[in-house]
Amino acid sequence: MARILFFGKLGDLAGGRAREMALPADACNVAGLIAAIRESDVVLADALEEISVRAVVNEEMARADTAITDQDEIAFLPPVSGG
Amino acid sequence: MIRVSEEPFDPGAELTAFERAADGAGAVASFTGKVRARAASGAVNTLYLEHYPGLTEKSIAAIEAEARERWALEHVNIIHRIGRLNPGDPIVMVCVSSAHRRDAFEAADFLMDYLKTEALFWKKEITSGDEAWIEPRDQDYQDAARWRKEK
Numbered sequence: 368m369a370r371i372l373f374f375g376k377l378g379d380l381a382g383g384r385a386r387e388m389a390l391p392a393d394a395c396n397v398a399g400l401i402a403a404i405r406e407s408d409v410v411l412a413d414a415l416e417e418i419s420v421r422a423v424v425n426e427e428m429a430r431a432d433t434a435i436t437d438q439d440e441i442a443f444l445p446p447v448s449g450g
Numbered sequence: 451m452i453r454v455s456e457e458p459f460d461p462g463a464e465l466t467a468f469e470r471a472a473d474g475a476g477a478v479a480s481f482t483g484k485v486r487a488r489a490a491s492g493a494v495n496t497l498y499l500e501h502y503p504g505l506t507e508k509s510i511a512a513i514e515a516e517a518r519e520r521w522a523l524e525h526v527n528i529i530h531r532i533g534r535l536n537p538g539d540p541i542v543m544v545c546v547s548s549a550h551r552r553d554a555f556e557a558a559d560f561l562m563d564y565l566k567t568e569a570l571f572w573k574k575e576i577t578s579g580d581e582a583w584i585e586p587r588d589q590d591y592q593d594a595a596r597w598r599k600e601k
Contacts, residue, residue, distance in 0.1 A: 374500060375572030376583040384500075426505050442502060448584040449499075449530065449571035450483050450542045450562060 369435060371400070372442035373411075377420070380411045390437050397422045398431040400441060419446050451526075452510050454501055456533035461540050464529060472525040472547035479554035481562055483542040485535050493577035497535040506570040513564040517546075520560065520597075521553040528561065530571065560597055567594040 369390050373381040394403045405412035414420065422429040423442040435441055461482040472478055485497050514526050527545040535541055544561045548554040566586060573584045 372502070374502060374570075375574075378500070379583075423502075423505065426508070442505075444502070444570065445572065445583070446585045447567065447570055448573040448586055449569040450566040 369400075369437050370440045372440065374442065375445040375448075377411070377414055377443050377445055380414050381408075390435065394435070396431065396435055397424070397429055397433050397441065400435060401431075415443050417445075420444065451528070452507055452514065453527075453529045454506055454510070454532060455529075456531070458531070459529055459540060459543065461543050464527070464543055465545060468525065468527050468545040468547070472545075475524045475547035476549045477551040477554040478545065478547045479551070479558040480543065480545040481558050482540050483562070485537050485539045485541055487537040493580070495537050496576040497541070498574040498576060499530075499532045499535065499541070500572045500574075501530075501532050502570045509568060509570045510565070513561060513568055516564070517557045517561055521548065521557040522550075523548050523553060523557055526557075526561075528565070530565070530569070532571070563590075563594045563597065566590045 368387040371386045371388055373384055378384040390400065391403050394400045401412050401415050404415065421444045422433070423444060424433050424435055424439055465480050468480070469478055486495055488495055510528055510530070514528060517523060517526065523546055525547040529543045531539070531541050542565060544558050546554045546557045546561070548557070567590055575582050575584055
C-alpha cells in the first residue's frame with residue numbers, strides 16, 4: 368500500500384491527512400496516482416493538479432512523471448504559510 | 451538548533467538560554483512572531499498550524515544553511531510552533547549570534563523571510579464561524595525575493 372499525504376487545504380478536501388492506497392496497475396507515476404484519485408473524487412484531483420501544488424515522493428521533490436510504487440510515501444503540498 | 455513543537459515557548463527564557471550558549475559573540479539578534487489579536491476580517495484570531503514531520507525540519511535546516519553561507523554566523527536557533535495557537539501566542543522565534551551586528555541583523559531578517567515562504571508549514575485561520583487556509587501574501591514573496599536581487 369502506498370501512503371498518500373495531503374497537507375493544508377488538501378487534507379480538508381481529502382477528508383484526512385493520510386490515506387493508505389493500493390495503487391492500480393496503471394498508476395506508475397504521480398500523474399497516474401492523480402488519475403486514479405480522479406475516478407472517485409474529481410474535486411480533490413483538480414486541487415492536486417493546481418500549478419501551485421507540489422508533489423513529494425519519499426521526501427524528495429517530484430514531478431508528474433516521477434515513478435511511484437506501493438512502497439512509497441507520496442505527499443501533496445499546497446503553498447506554505449509559516450511564521 | 452531547530453525546534454518544531456506543539457509546546458508553547460517563552461521568548462524571554464529562550465533568549466536568555468541563547469545568550470548563554472552564544473557567550474563570546476559580539477552580536478545577538480532575535481525576532482519573535484506572535485499571533486495577531488484580530489484577523490483581517492476583524493474577528494478574534496485563532497490559528498492552527500500543520501507541518502510535515504521530518505521534511506519540515508529539513509526545509510528549515512536548508513534555510514539555515516543558506517543563511518550560514520551568506521553571513522558569518524555563530525549560533526542559530528529557530529523555534530516554530532505547530533498545533534493550535536491563540537492571540538498573543540509566540541509562533542516563531544529566530545535567534546542569531548555573530549561577531550558583528552550587521553551579520554546578525556541581516557541573517558535574522560533573511561531567516562524570517564524564508565521561513566514565511568519556504569518552510570513547510572500550513573496555517574489555518576479560525577474565526578467565529580469561519581476558517582480559511584492562509585497562503586503567503588504578495589508582500590511575503592517580495593520580501594523573500596529581496597535577497598535574490600541583492601546578492
